Amino acid sequence: MGTRSFLWNFAKKYFTFGLIGLTISDRYASIVPVRGLSMAPTFNSHGSTSMGSLTDNYVLVEKWCLEKYKFSPGDVVVFCSPSDHRKSIVKRITALPGDWINMPYSSDALKIPEGHCWVEGDNSASSVDSRSFGPIPLGLVRGRVTHIVWPPQAFGKVERKTPQGRLSL
Amino acid sequence: MEFCYEVFTFGLIGLTISDRYASVVHVQGLSMFPSFNPYGSTSMASFTDDYVLVEKWCLEKYKFSHGDIVVFCSPSDHKKKYIKRITALAGDWISTPYSYDSFKIPDGHCWVVGDNSASSVDSRSFGPIPLGLIRGKVTHTVWPPQSRRQCFHFPVDICQGCNFDLINDSCLYYVSCRTTAAVHLGKPKNLFIYVAVGHSIQISDETQLRKSLILFVLKFGNPHLNASHWHL
DSSP: OHHHHHHHHHHHHHHHHHHHHHHHHHHTEEEEEOOSSTTTTTSOTTOOOTTOOTTSOEEEEEOHHHHHTOOOTTOEEEEEOSSOTTOEEEEEEEEOTTOEEEOTTSSOEEEOOTTEEEEEOSSGGGOOSHHHHOOEEGGGEEEEEEEEEESGGGOEEOOOOOOSSOBOO | OHHHHHHHHHHHHHHHHHHHTEEEEEOOSSTTTTTSOTTOOOSSOTTSSOEEEEEOHHHHHTOOOTTOEEEEEOSSOTTOEEEEEEEEETTOEEEOTTSSOEEEOOTTEEEEEOSSGGGOOSHHHHOOEEGGGEEEEEEEEEESGGGOOBOOOOOBOOGGGOOOOOEEETTEEEEEOSSOEEEEOOTTTTOEEEEOTTOEEEEOOHHHHHHTOOEEEBOOOOTTOSGGGOOO
């Protein structure tokens, strides 16, 4: 009898902590791995294989920003890919609604429509981003990356870097 | 102390369920008339508006079908949420209204249209939306209780294909359509009259007709549903 009530209490506490963890992960902050080299050297500067490895960077993604929806240019964000909603992509915001962007390889300039933003990978040579799929609606953004938490030698804050030369004034 | 703990746990369970599985959402406006808010909607009388159950299991599997009613973030203002019906998925061809062009829905996108086409801001204005913007699928109306209705999930054809002629012949009105259509007869019973391709129906009450010229274009997979089963 004593053992059963002990197990029951243990199960209840375990369940509650699991629920707290789930709620925090859904609503406030979670840790995700970054795969690929499109954000080198900010992430995965030591290389990355397609199968994933322990040396891939794991980053802290905070979701408070979704409540207030205040993004700044230079923020690194996680968003659903517009061509495949099951995939999440990590890129940096380079322009917000109303900004003008210089189109690469042409002399056109594009105005970012209301409610959209322009995202680019830091490693422009090897990044599928807004230069391929155009500006993305802000509703696709799932969180903002604030820190790298793994591996320990890469631990640190992710800085907001305003890109040079992309914005057309 | 025990009581606080129980309240906290139940609150957390409620929050998790609401975030991940199902929640109840208030429908404003008439863009989905008469599926929702068939008695009109004003900004003040929100207790007569429809409240619907939105399920989020669909987001895990990401399986959407034609005719699903979904809640999604507006692509032009991510703080606003809209409720509309999916009428086309990735790979389908859409003919643009008011022109002869057609274009293909890109991968990972869908086309959403309000049932009340005359008064709906939807994909005809802002184009196909990425599926990542969808926040849940509507399954039931939970309020007002006297008209608890299940949402129709028939595959929906694009409304532009429908053409209807009204011939005023004394007191009789004929409505015929190029594709199978449902004509809503309005209050008090939310009666629908289904008209199959090539058929026409007679409506003898002019008032009824005037009140409700909202046409749904539905293509029935179910062979039992044809015009002969429905009578005025």
